[in-house]
Amino acid sequence: MNEKDYSENLKIYLPPQTADIIAKWMVNLALRITLWKNRKTKLGDFRSPRKPGEKAAISVNVSLNPYAFLITIVHEIAHAHIYKIYGRKVKPHGIEWKDEYRKRMLVFLNNRIFPDDLEREIAHHLKNPKASASADLNLEKLLRNYNVSKIKPTFIDDLKVGDVFIVQGGRQFIKGEKIRTRHKCVERGTNRVYLISGLMECVNLLA
Template sequence: MEKRYKYLVQPLNIYFLALSNYIPEKALPLIEYLINKHRVTLKIVGQRQTKHGDFRSLPNGKMQITVNNNLNPHQFLLTLVHEIAHHVTHTKFGRVQPHGKEWKTVFQHLMLPFLKPEIYPLSILPHLANYLKNPKASTDTDVNLSLALRYGVAGEGKNFIFEIPNNGIFKFKDVLYKRGNKRRTRYECLNLSNKRTYLFNQNAEVILIE
């Protein structure tokens, strides 16, 4: 089945057949249970630069989750459960801090059954377990988990910042930079337009200028 659709629709057997293209096979029964239990409305959308997914309470009273269709199965699964946790938190507690203690507790509880080597490989599992001790709004803030979830490979035509040679020139968001030295966990990079130095996380994806 090709990934051309944007909506997951009824009947349920078609709904979950579609979803099986996006998440690890062994995770499907657990996700099916969560979607049925919490009556989740899921929309799969095109890539967005600023987020992998989101949760919205719509003006008509309905609640909707969206997840980007360009994510690999392990990224997609984590993002989906992240957003289901928002759904459950909103239903249970109403208006609270988006990634506050209520959401953290719900997210940890929902993710626990997925922490299995048949769902997440051992290259990801320890980093994921560590992240879930105190989950943040974005997995990108956890460099080790972020790199593991991407299987250590940057997007097409891009490089991770640590792959750029020292003093190498790269483009990030249409701005040219020169890579400098590593400062603990981040890299000093000179903006060639304003001559100011910025710190880049190791998992930043940039375009090397030959």
């Protein structure tokens, strides 16, 4: 897949304005990706090539909310980068990995893609990243607030035209004009248009 394909495929799982950067990193590292529908045991992983000529691969759980998905994919991409440079000579979550993960996460912090509360917690988390976001309890707790089932819902009626929102099940849409009681919304990734009731519950993602 090229950058454009990766970006189109991944953007339904990622916060707005992050897919192009992730796609570029994937292509630069010649990475393959597997998306798991509902794996409970882990959020993601990195697999080094098993034989010459095979590509390194990462996998990420798509049941994660977009912010958790982003943090997980950056975590795995940092593993791929470190593996490419050092092979197995360094620890998986050692200083080299921490530096690489931090550097890549800072791109998104600097682009202000996180809500304020998450941004503060991630800045703190990056001082000494743990082996997984779920090992960082404060971050894990805050991230859970962005699961659609956990958050106090907003109604689509309350959003502005152009806002990006996520609904139960993880699909993302961009809100469009109102047609009587419904809103013309475009699904991110497929670009299909849906008429969605203003009373549907959703979580607003930063546009």
